[in-house]
Amino acid sequence: MKDEKNARTLTDLLQEHHVDDVLEGEVIDEIQLAQIKPNPFQPRRIFDEEKINELAQSIKEHGVFQPIILKKVRQGYIIVSGERRFRAASKVGLQTIPSIIRQYEESKVAEIALAENLQRENLTPIEEAEAYKVVMNNLKLTQAELAIKIGKSRSHVTNTLGLLNLPEQVQQMLLTNKISMGHARALSKLEDIQQIIKLANQIVEKQLSVRQIEELTKTEIKTNKIKRTVDPK
Numbered sequence: 001m002k003d004e005k006n007a008r009t010l011t012d013l014l015q016e017h018h019v020d021d022v023l024e025g026e027v028i029d030e031i032q033l034a035q036i037k038p039n040p041f042q043p044r045r046i047f048d049e050e051k052i053n054e055l056a057q058s059i060k061e062h063g064v065f066q067p068i069i070l071k072k073v074r075q076g077y078i079i080v081s082g083e084r085r086f087r088a089a090s091k092v093g094l095q096t097i098p099s100i101i102r103q104y105e106e107s108k109v110a111e112i113a114l115a116e117n118l119q120r121e122n123l124t125p126i127e128e129a130e131a132y133k134v135v136m137n138n139l140k141l142t143q144a145e146l147a148i149k150i151g152k153s154r155s156h157v158t159n160t161l162g163l164l165n166l167p168e169q170v171q172q173m174l175l176t177n178k179i180s181m182g183h184a185r186a187l188s189k190l191e192d193i194q195q196i197i198k199l200a201n202q203i204v205e206k207q208l209s210v211r212q213i214e215e216l217t218k219t220e221i222k223t224n225k226i227k228r229t230v231d232p233k
Contacts, residue, residue, distance in 0.1 A: 028067045030096040035076040038083060041110035041138075043117050043131030046124060046175075047087065055088035064089060067098040071109060077101070080109055081116060107138040118150060125181055126171050129163045162188035170200045179203050182210035186217045195220055 068082025079086055080102065089097045104112070114131045117123050123131065136146050143161065147154045163171065165188050174184045183203050187196050199220075203213055 026100050028098050028100055031070065031077060031099040031101075032096055033086070033090055033094060036070065036086060036097070036099075037073075037076060037078050038086075039079045039109060039113050041106075041113045041131075041134055042079075042083060043114060043123055043127045043134070044083075045127055047084065052084060052087050052091065055084060056091040059085070059088050059094070060092045064094075064098050067100050070099045070101050071104050072101055078109070080104060080112055110134050110138045114150075124175055125160060125163055125184065126175060129160045132157060132161055133164065159185050159188075167193050167197060170196055173200055173204070180210060183208075183213050186210065186214045189217055190220055192220075 064085055066082070066085070068085050069080040070077040071080050077099070086097060114135050117131065118128070132146060132150075135141065135149075136143070141149065143157045144154050147157045150157075163174070163184055166174070166184060170179070170184070170187060173179045174181070179187075179200060183200075187199060190196050190199075199213060199216060202208060202216075208216075
């Protein structure tokens, strides 16, 4: 079972489930937008409003060319694929949207959301980390297995997941480009939240390089180890 999980990548998953295709015999229904809910596993927190507006203008002029993919749930539907089209259609005031209804297990919905976002539009590092965590939990994958599935190195997965250890305000500094991914990766190796915040502020105030912050975090880690040895409490 583990070998099968390792062998299939997210690219395989998108192809296997024909996310971009209308399959023979499938019906395209006009579904009320009011009945549709966003994908609960959607990793993206921030949508590019300019791109949504451009898509909305296209939909206003030409309609929705490609149906979105939905999963039927107890109350309405959730989006499996096509959230940008859904948002754009909402912007121009459409009441319905062309949709294909398919039944997927929850784990597949999470996988497809991650695959689409990783391959089609860049996620922020925090969004990527949260998506990795969701897929790992749903599919019971190790970091090594996830790395194979998404075609990334094990160290990339480990470093990305480590960003979730950062306090919210430091994550925000990364999202707003006040600190770089290299800075954030170094900070994520620290355990003390106050130390992390203090060093993050120093990066901004003193324009510290990644190399400088790596040296500072190494010093902090070494100091903390010595403290624990001297005073195990």
